[in-house]
Amino acid sequence: xxxxxxxxxxxxxxxxxxxxxxxxxxxxxxxxxxxxxxxxxxxxxxxxxxxxxxxxxxxxxxxxxxxxxxxxxxxxxxxxxxxxxxxxxxxxxxxxxxxxxxxxxxxxxxxxxxxxxxxxxxxxxxxxxxxxxxxxxxxxxxxxxxxxxxxxxxxxxxxxxxxxxxxxxxxxxxxxxxxxxxxxxxxxxxxxxxxxxxxxxxxxxxxxxxxxxxxxxxxxxxxxxxxxxxxxxxxxxxxxxxxxxxxxxxxxxxxxxxxxxxxxxxxxxxxxxxxxxxxxxxxxxxxxxxxxxxxxxxxxxxxxxxxxxxxxxxxxxxxxxxxxxxxxxxxxxxxxxxxxxxxxxxxxxxxxxxxxxxxxxxxxxxxxxxx
Amino acid sequence: xxxxxxxxxxxxxxxxxxxxxxxxxxxxxxxxxxxxxxxxxxxxxxxxxxxxxxxxxxxxxxxxxxxxxxxxxxxxxxxxxxxxxxxxxxxxxxxxxxxxxxxxxxxxxxxxxxxxxxxxxxxxxxxxxxxxxxxxxxxxxxxxxxxxxxxxxxxxxxxxxxxxxxxxxxxxxxxxxxxxxxxxxxxxxxxxxxxxxxxxxxxxxxxxxxxxxxxxxxxxxxxxxxxxxxxxxxxxxxxxxxxxxxxxxxxxxxxxxxxxxxxxxxxxxxxxxxxxxxxxxxxxxxxxxxxxxxxxxxxxxxxxxxxxxxxxxxxxxxxxxxxxxxxxxxxxxxxxxxxxxxxxxxxxxxxxxxxxxxxxxxxxxxxxxxxxxxxxxxxxxxxxxxxxxxxxxxxxxxxxxxxxxxxxxxxxxxxxxxxxxxxxxxxxxxxxxxxxxxxxxxxxxxxxxxxxxxxxxxx
Numbered sequence: 001x002x003x004x005x006x007x008x009x010x011x012x013x014x015x016x017x018x019x020x021x022x023x024x025x026x027x028x029x030x031x032x033x034x035x036x037x038x039x040x041x042x043x044x045x046x047x048x049x050x051x052x053x054x055x056x057x058x059x060x061x062x063x064x065x066x067x068x069x070x071x072x073x074x075x076x077x078x079x080x081x082x083x084x085x086x087x088x089x090x091x092x093x094x095x096x097x098x099x100x101x102x103x104x105x106x107x108x109x110x111x112x113x114x115x116x117x118x119x120x121x122x123x124x125x126x127x128x129x130x131x132x133x134x135x136x137x138x139x140x141x142x143x144x145x146x147x148x149x150x151x152x153x154x155x156x157x158x159x160x161x162x163x164x165x166x167x168x169x170x171x172x173x174x175x176x177x178x179x180x181x182x183x184x185x186x187x188x189x190x191x192x193x194x195x196x197x198x199x200x201x202x203x204x205x206x207x208x209x210x211x212x213x214x215x216x217x218x219x220x221x222x223x224x225x226x227x228x229x230x231x232x233x234x235x236x237x238x239x240x241x242x243x244x245x246x247x248x249x250x251x252x253x254x255x256x257x258x259x260x261x262x263x264x265x266x267x268x269x270x271x272x273x274x275x276x277x278x279x280x281x282x283x284x285x286x287x288x289x290x291x292x293x294x295x296x297x298x299x300x301x302x303x304x305x306x307x308x309x310x311x312x313x314x315x316x317x318x319x320x321x322x323x324x325x326x327x328x329x330x331x332x333x334x335x336x337x338x339x340x341x342x343x344x345x346x347x348x349x350x351x352x353x354x355x356x357x358x359x360x361x362x363x364x365x366x367x368x369x370x371x
Numbered sequence: 372x373x374x375x376x377x378x379x380x381x382x383x384x385x386x387x388x389x390x391x392x393x394x395x396x397x398x399x400x401x402x403x404x405x406x407x408x409x410x411x412x413x414x415x416x417x418x419x420x421x422x423x424x425x426x427x428x429x430x431x432x433x434x435x436x437x438x439x440x441x442x443x444x445x446x447x448x449x450x451x452x453x454x455x456x457x458x459x460x461x462x463x464x465x466x467x468x469x470x471x472x473x474x475x476x477x478x479x480x481x482x483x484x485x486x487x488x489x490x491x492x493x494x495x496x497x498x499x500x501x502x503x504x505x506x507x508x509x510x511x512x513x514x515x516x517x518x519x520x521x522x523x524x525x526x527x528x529x530x531x532x533x534x535x536x537x538x539x540x541x542x543x544x545x546x547x548x549x550x551x552x553x554x555x556x557x558x559x560x561x562x563x564x565x566x567x568x569x570x571x572x573x574x575x576x577x578x579x580x581x582x583x584x585x586x587x588x589x590x591x592x593x594x595x596x597x598x599x600x601x602x603x604x605x606x607x608x609x610x611x612x613x614x615x616x617x618x619x620x621x622x623x624x625x626x627x628x629x630x631x632x633x634x635x636x637x638x639x640x641x642x643x644x645x646x647x648x649x650x651x652x653x654x655x656x657x658x659x660x661x662x663x664x665x666x667x668x669x670x671x672x673x674x675x676x677x678x679x680x681x682x683x684x685x686x687x688x689x690x691x692x693x694x695x696x697x698x699x700x701x702x703x704x705x706x707x708x709x710x711x712x713x714x715x716x717x718x719x720x721x722x723x724x725x726x727x728x729x730x731x732x733x734x735x736x737x738x739x740x741x742x743x744x745x746x747x748x749x750x751x752x753x754x755x756x757x758x759x760x761x762x763x764x765x766x767x768x769x770x771x772x773x774x775x776x777x778x779x780x781x782x783x784x785x786x787x788x789x790x791x792x793x794x795x796x797x798x799x800x801x802x803x804x805x806x807x808x809x810x811x812x813x814x815x816x817x818x819x820x821x822x823x824x825x826x827x828x829x830x
């Protein structure tokens with residue numbers, strides 16, 4: 001293997017795949033990046049066995065070949081090289097990095113030991129607007145559960161029926177649902193659960209991604225095609241809980257208030273909430289929301305209120321302040337809406353209006369104070 | 372004195388592994404007391420009659436405690452047996468043995484001093500106690516009675532100091548720093564406490580006074596029954612020097628044997644042992660042992676009104692008969708998880724680790740634990756983990772004699788409960804059921820409601 005490429009191009013390629021290289025791994029070869037020189041392109045691959053990335057760039061290829069190199073060391077070296085062309089040569093199981101005046105050698109591991117990447121069939125590929133998919137991910141990903149006892153909740157549910165793509169995430173305490181119409185993604189009518197790691201990374205990568213990305217669902221994998229970069233992620237086995245059933249269809253109380261004022265109120269009062277439960281008590285009255293918090297451990301308490309428009313009986317209800325803040329950040333209009341049935345059931349948080357073709361809502365469950 | 376409710380059939384609620392061995396080094400007691408009184412009275416008088424330090428110690432002696440933490444450990448003498456003897460005068464001066472009845476299976480919880488003469492000891496199988504003392508009066512434990520007396524004593528102690536930490540049903544720590552001056556000396560104050568307890572309940576206790584909880588606890592066991600041992604901070608090294616290592620709170624048989632193997636028999640030797648060697652042998656616990664051996668200990672008495680910093684909550688039970696029956700083991704694990712769960716919720720905790728202990732008929736004992744990724748607080752979740760541990764680890768088909776469950780990695784719930792969207796499944800719903808059962812038990816007693824499978828444990 002031998003090829004020449006500019007330092008800047010090489011650096012951007014290495015940095016792209018480096019994020020997927022696991023920090024610790026039981027399988028030593030996973031700490032490595034696979035380099036492949038083929039025809040006129042150089043490819044780099046990395047995987048942690050859950051997520052895999054392949055990224056390629058054009059380069060001046062002298063000899064074909066492949067080898068794996070320790071990812072972090074290689075990346076550190078490439079970043080520090082001076083500007084100009086770099087010549088990479090595979091000699092036995094070592095890689096030689098030659099800059100204008102320097103020569104570096106790093107021992108690698110044979111490419112045969114690197115996990116095989118599945119062949120991807122792009123015939124069923126669907127093209128989707130990058131910003132739309134990014135927006136849907138960001139509105140739902142924060143609600144994904146980190147509790148390993150319910151594995152199905154450790155990912156975002158993607159479901160597409162009759163041109164309506166739905167993404168749902170929940171940790172059992174909060175739930176986020178986003179819908180976008182006018183999209184036709186094949187093969188996920190019954191829904192698949194996508195783990196968040198690849199999606200988080202996609203959101204980071206997509207800053208300089210093309211306007212449209214390709215999606216392929218195949219054999220327990222989701223493939224995200226960003227032209228020169230392909231992200232593949234394993235899917236989580238279901239079944240996903242019946243989320244439709246827990247979304248209240250009716251409400252008896254409705255509050256409309258200024259989102260930023262409410263955010264500021266919750267932030268202020270929650271400073272004095274218990275730092276494990278983050279419990280904050282809200283009292284919805286005719287014209288105001290009153291927020292209260294107590295932290296017995298530090299002997300602190302706080303009470304504050306803002307004006308609002310409320311219809312229904314007075315309601316006193318406890319919430320985890322962090323959940324409220326997380327959800328409110330994703331309400332896109334200046335005014336936010338909260339709808340309730342009872343003090344022990346889920347409340348629906350929504351914006352006052354939605355963009356065309358898009359719908360979303362959030363659920364939050366109360367934090368009950370035992371007598 | 373409230374945390375541990377002694378239950379029926381010899382279940383003594385203790386956290387696993389905290390059964391410290393005391394009452395050793397009896398011969399040393401006198402030596403220490405003699406030195407003690409010689410120095411402190413400064414007149415070389417004969418040691419006072421056992422169990423009482425002289426009242427009205429000269430001012431300069433009392434003043435020597437000035438500026439030191441003064442911690443008292445009170446340990447009721449043969450508590451369960453003594454309560455029964457007070458309750459029924461006909462039992463007084465007779466060998467009373469509380470715990471399992473000899474015809475059935477079970478162990479001795481407590482026995483009166485009259486029974487100890489025959490060699491009967493706490494923790495001994497009832498059958499063996501019967502062989503040693505066939506004319507003994509065997510009685511089942513009556514948790515309610517003991518708890519009631521325990522509460523009485525606790526309320527009495529609170530009149531002496533605001534800093535009282537109930538440590539078990541029959542033990543408490545009291546911080547008397549800055550308070551004993553009113554009574555003349557720490558010993559005078561403790562004698563007043565002992566008199567007050569005796570006056571109110573007729574019961575005697577043994578007390579230890581020391582600069583920290585460790586020393587106080589070790590010294591209260593020095594002179595039982597009805598004793599008082601005072602270890603002044605400056606006398607701590609001399610006090611510890613010749614004690615056998617097993618007298619240390621926390622060193623049981625296993626650690627004791629391991630220390631003996633490397634030639635450490637006394638606390639003094641332990642104190643001089645290289646810390647790195649102890650760390651190699653026992654890990655972090657080894658360093659803790661070294662500190663204890665050098666008289667360093669916790670001085671923080673957690674007042675009764677503060678939540679104790681519990682590390683684990685557990686119950687175990689010796690089965691009425693050795694059994695290999697899955698049904699009976701299941702029923703007993705149900706019963707134990709119900710008790711553990713209730714106590715855990717009462718203290719306001721949820722747990723992330725479940726430990727199962729089981730002992731075969733040949734006394735070989737296993738403990739196996741599992742750490743979970745999320746916190747649990749329902750009886751059923753504890754039970755399922757315990758059953759799983761039993762299935763995965765019970766490799767022999769022989770009969771089992773004892774089972775126990777404990778939970779650890781505890782977290783304070785601050786009495787708040789996050790509702791779950793999918794409550795129809797899982798822990799959320801189970802917790803709701805448990806909380807409701809707890810309320811029923813609070814109103815109508817512990818036996819008002821239980822799981823059907825718990826009730827089948829004797830079948």
